[in-house]
Amino acid sequence: MFSKRRMTGPRVAFLLLAALHLFFLAYLYSVQGIHADKEALKFTGSAEALLRGDPHDLLHRYPTYGTYILFLVPFAAIGNYWLAVSAQVILGFIAAWRLKQLVLRTTGSDVWAWVATAGLLLSYLVQTWTLSLYSEPLMTSL
Helix, strand or coil, X not given: CCCCCCCCHHHHHHHHHXXXXXXXXXXXXXXXXXXXXCHHHHHHHHHHHXXXXXXXXXXXXXXXXXXXXXXXXXXXXXXXXXXXXXXXXHHHHHHHHHHHHHHHHHHCCHHHHHHHHHHHHCCHHHHHHHCECXXXXXXHHC
16 A cells, blocks of 8 residues: 655655745745736736737847747746746756756765755745746756
């Protein structure tokens, strides 16, 4: 019925770090909410215009932000930008995990790999952008 696999140290550490990261994001959300104004309006507006068949913003006004505008198109299509923020959180987890693997390969040190992962997931400067509809969360993860 239940698996007899035990939780190993790295799994427990990652789960604890993930839980701490989610609590940190919940705190940031309680303080600042989701940034969906100012710059975010040009991205969401461009994604919605693209859905209507108007690629002018994507190709001429904001071509350097094309990746993020295209990222937002599916969320604009369903009318739910909260899912875009959720996708950015998931991409942030994937980026942190890949950073851990990269640091482990380059340094050979498991400790430094976990420090880098924790640094990324708990950095105020990085995570404050995760709760926004700006291009920074996607570009940081990529």
